[in-house]
Amino acid sequence: MxxxxxxxxxxxxxxxxxxxxxxxxxxxxxxxxxxxxxxxxxxxxxxxxxxxxxxxxxxxxxxxxxxxxxxxxxxxxxxxxxxxxxxxxxxxxxxxxxxxxxxxxxxxxxxxxxxxxxxxxxxxxxxxxxxxxxxxxxxxxxxxxxxxxxxxxxAGSFRGRKVDLSQAFEGVGSFSKGSMKEEDLEELENSCCPxxxxxxxxxxxxxxxxxxxxxxxxxxxxxxxxxxxxxxxxxxxxxxxxxxxxxxxxxxxxxxxxxxxxxxxxxxxxxxxxxxxxxxxxxxxxxxxxxxxxxxxxxxxxxxxxxxxxxxxxxxxxxxxxxxxxxxxxxxxxxxxxxxxxxxxxxxxxxxxxxxCSGPGADGRVIRPISNPYSSEGGLRVLKGSLAPMGSVVKSSAVDSSMLKHRGPARVFDREEAAMEAVMKGRIREGDVVVIRWEGPKGGPGMREMLQVTAALAGQGLDKSVALVTDGRFSGATRGASVGHVSPEAAEGGPIGLVEEGDLIELDIPNGRLELLVPPEELAKRRAPRPGDQDLLSSPALRRFAALASSGAQGAAMKDLWVNGETPKP
Structure with missing residues (x-):
């Protein structure tokens, strides 16, 4: 000072x-x-x-x-x-x-x-x-x-319970499954954001x-x-x-x-x-x-x-x-x-x-005392492994205990829209691992959030049996076994770009692992196709971001262009 x-x-x-x-x-x-x-x-x-x-x-x-x-x-x-x-x-x-x-x-x-x-x-x-x-x-x-x-x-109020925007997104999934009527979804829409x-x-x-x-x-x-x-x-x-x-x-x-x-x-x-x-x-x-x-x-x-x-x-x-x-x-x-x-x-x-912070601490209800936490570890976990060599992130506190460890077949989509269509048409089954790639900082470009997909899965009751893995990211409103920021992303040659339909993927949150169960020699034979993206052709802003963005593991911030590769402190 x-x-x-x-x-x-x-x-x-x-x-x-x-x-x-x-x-x-x-x-x-x-x-x-x-x-x-x-x-x-x-x-x-x-x-x-x-x-x-x-x-x-x-x-x-x-x-x-x-x-x-x-x-x-x-x-x-x-x-x-x-x-x-x-x-x-x-x-x-x-x-x-x-x-x-x-x-x-x-x-x-x-x-x-x-x-x-x-x-x-x-x-x-x-x-x-x-x-x-x-x-x-x-x-x-x-x-x-x-x-x-x-x-x-x-918070809003819907039929005697507190609700927020996340329930509206999940309501879309419930509607697609037939467990919520359109008039109920409209009532929820009118209530959740007061x-x-x-x-x-x-x-x-x-x-x-x-x-x-x-x-x-x-x-x-x-x-x-x-x-x-x-x-x-x-x-x-x-x-x-x-x-x-x-x-x-x-x-x-x-x-x-x-x-x-x-x-x-x-x-x-x-x-x-x-x-x-x-x-x-x-x-x-x-x-x-x-x-x-x-x-x-x-x-x-x-x-x-x-x-x-x-x-x-x-x-x-x-x-x-x-x-x-x-x-x-x-x-x-x-x-x-x-x-x-x-x-x-x-x-x-x-x-x-x-x-x-010299005042009182936990109230015991909303904030638990440190002697009686929900869990001994925090609510975010970093996962690494053959599918995410540089790392990935999951909100572990919003994952059902039954999904902390999961192994299932990959359902592969090269864009969020394709995954959402599959979810809404009921093509995702219990045990699947939904993989959405080419949605990272460079590949998206822009690293889109996948709340619409995760909420639709939750609304269909699949958040306790289906995992989702992406080089994109998630809204804070996401719950379930949703792993984002997978790095390197597909656009930078990451293994997520090599995943094929049916490959086994293993998620182990307690041990911080995310593994693609495919032999390295098999992966070496694969070539990741690059989906065309008209947004790069039409948007100067996205072109600049894609050219300069760092990986999700580095905050996805745009890199400085210093000739010596170093940015001086202010």
């Missing part, structure tokens, strides 16, 4: 001295007085749009932030970034553009903050790729930054918003205060005051984003049973911070960290229940009892993790 008096504000480069008269003239054109210009310039990044329910209410949160920044002596300068709704993009070509949006968001924030020499950032967003994209931008810039989420959606916020379970958006608390880039409650509560606006104002204090004290992201912070994020992630997408996003954020986080870190920490929560889709609780039980600080407090976190590291507000 540095005292801001040691150096001038970054914004002084754009506003001080006679040579900056034209620059000040342009600021005056926007209505800013000279005494306002003299304040620290604070970028207020707003991912509002009217498409995504997690973003629909962000204007109100942004206004609360801007008012608090102004009251605390800063000049709030709002600008937007894009945001994709993975739910609406699911199951069609649109999902190919979701993961690439993460890189666009990080680049957009860097461009705006650098071009206008901003002194600090408040990053206001929700949803799957927006939060990690914002965190990547903050780490890359290394100027004082705080994140504020829009908060989780409340208002604004990021979808109510421990899916990717809520996982990442909770992990921002753990990393220390946001204040307590960021991940769990429901979107519709007034406390969300109070948090926004408190976050603005925190940011202004960080600017004065020059507390920067790289003071916070240490290896210990990422290890703690992994520990809380697996204790919560968070989305497998965190294995992509944490690695990508860490890379921006110059931290060498790997899948091996995730696997080691998950093996030694108990699973304390079973939130939807792994259980019946939702984020609102976690909030009432004490939220992320309570989960961290419980893990600290077992010596599983680093209590001395710094958080955004200048306190240590131990000082932030």
């Amino acid at each position: 540095r005292d801001v008096g040691e150096s001038k504000m970054r914004s002084s480069e754009a506003k001080e001295g006679p040579t900056r008269a034209p620059h000040r003239a342009l600021m005056r054109a926007s209505g800013y007085t000279r005494w306002e210009m003299d304040r620290p310039w604070i970028g207020v990044v707003n991912s509002y749009n009217s498409i995504v329910p997690g973003h629909r209410h962000l204007r109100e949160i942004t206004e609360a932030v801007k008012g608090a920044v102004y009251a605390a002596g800063g000049l709030p300068l709002e600008f937007p970034v894009i945001g994709v709704c993975d739910g609406i993009a699911m199951g069609h070509r649109g999902m190919k553009f979701s993961l690439p949006s993460r890189e666009v968001i990080a680049d957009s924030i860097e461009i705006m903050a650098q071009a206008h020499r901003l002194d600090g950032l408040i990053l206001i967003g929700s949803c799957d790729k927006v939060i990690p994209g914002m965190a990547m931008g903050a780490a890359r810039l290394n100027i004082p930054s705080v994140m504020v989420s829009g908060g989780p959606m409340e 208002g604004v916020g990021s979808c109510a379970g421990m899916f990717t958006a809520n996982t990442m918003n909770c992990l921002m608390e753990v990393l220390g880039l946001s204040l307590p409650g960021n991940g769990t205060i429901p979107a519709v509560q007034s406390r969300r606006l109070m948090l926004a104002k408190e976050s603005a005051l925190c940011l202004m204090d960080m600017v004065r004290r020059s507390i920067r992201p790289l003071d916070i984003l240490t290896l210990e912070a990422f290890e703690d994020a992994v520990a809380v992630d697996v204790a919560l049973g968070g989305s497998t997408n965190s294995a992509l996003h944490l690695l990508a954020i860490a890379a921006e911070a110059g931290i060498g986080l790997t899948l091996e870190h995730l696997d080691r920490i998950s093996r030694s960290t108990p699973n304390l929560c079973r939130l939807s889709p792994a259980g019946s609780h939702h984020i609102e229940d976690l909030h009432l039980a004490g939220g992320i600080t309570a989960v961290m407090g419980e893990l600290m009892k077992g010596g599983l976190l680093h209590p001395q590291r710094i958080m955004a507000e200048g306190r240590t993790l131990g000082e932030r």
Whole structure:
């Protein structure tokens, strides 16, 4: 940490001295007085749009932030970034553009903050790729930054039970099997998403918003205060005051984003049973911070960290229940009892993790005590073997105990659409291992989520007898023996591209193995055909992503083009 008096504000480069008269003239054109210009310039990044329910209410949160920044002596300068709704993009070509949006968001924030020499950032967003994209931008810039989420959606109610979006996707499978009538599916559709916020379970958006608390880039409650509560606006104002204090004290992201912070994020992630997408996003954020986080870190920490929560889709609780039980600080407090976190590291507000989490721990219902966990190991597992030499990821806490070990014949599909058609027409049988390939970062391109397929299998009652393996990825709403991020992907010559119909595949989650039971000499004879992809011909954005994306085992982040192969730290 540095005292801001040691150096001038970054914004002084754009506003001080006679040579900056034209620059000040342009600021005056926007209505800013000279005494306002003299304040620290604070970028207020707003991912509002009217498409995504997690973003629909962000204007109100942004206004609360801007008012608090102004009251605390800063000049709030709002600008937007894009945001994709993975739910609406699911199951069609649109999902190919979701993961690439993460890189666009990080680049957009860097461009705006650098071009206008901003002194600090408040990053206001929700949803799957927006939060990690914002965190990547903050780490890359290394100027004082705080994140504020829009908060989780409340659960819906369907015939006396709580429901969320995952039940709607599973309802499609139930309808295809004939076990749900169309009018019942419509009633569920009308009930499962009752208002604004990021979808109510421990899916990717809520996982990442909770992990921002753990990393220390946001204040307590960021991940769990429901979107519709007034406390969300109070948090926004408190976050603005925190940011202004960080600017004065020059507390920067790289003071916070240490290896210990990422290890703690992994520990809380697996204790919560968070989305497998965190294995992509944490690695990508860490890379921006110059931290060498790997899948091996995730696997080691998950093996030694108990699973304390079973939130939807792994259980019946939702984020609102976690909030009432004490939220992320309570989960961290419980893990600290077992010596599983680093209590001395710094958080955004200048306190240590131990000082932030000094309150009560587990409630015993939503958050189990460390002495009585759901399991002695965490909710994510990394699997390696002949089918995934570089690794793959499964949300083990959402896998039925009967499927922790499974051997079955491969049912091979070269695109998600082909697999979905087979599921909807009842062509998948108990015991099968569905293989969906050419859906990785390069082969997709874009590494699509497979929630539509996994949910349809669950809706047909096959989640306890059928496994799914892909070089693509899964929504946080996925449950069942669903193994994603298989690396190397088919497009990079990985063994998944050599699997043929009927090959035996063995899944062994307790021992971290994913094996293709085909002799190496037989695999050596095979040649993987490459499916044609018109998206590469029609989309410059996807062409760039496919050309630069790293593997799923490395976070699927776009590689830097440094001639010496190294990216310097900010």
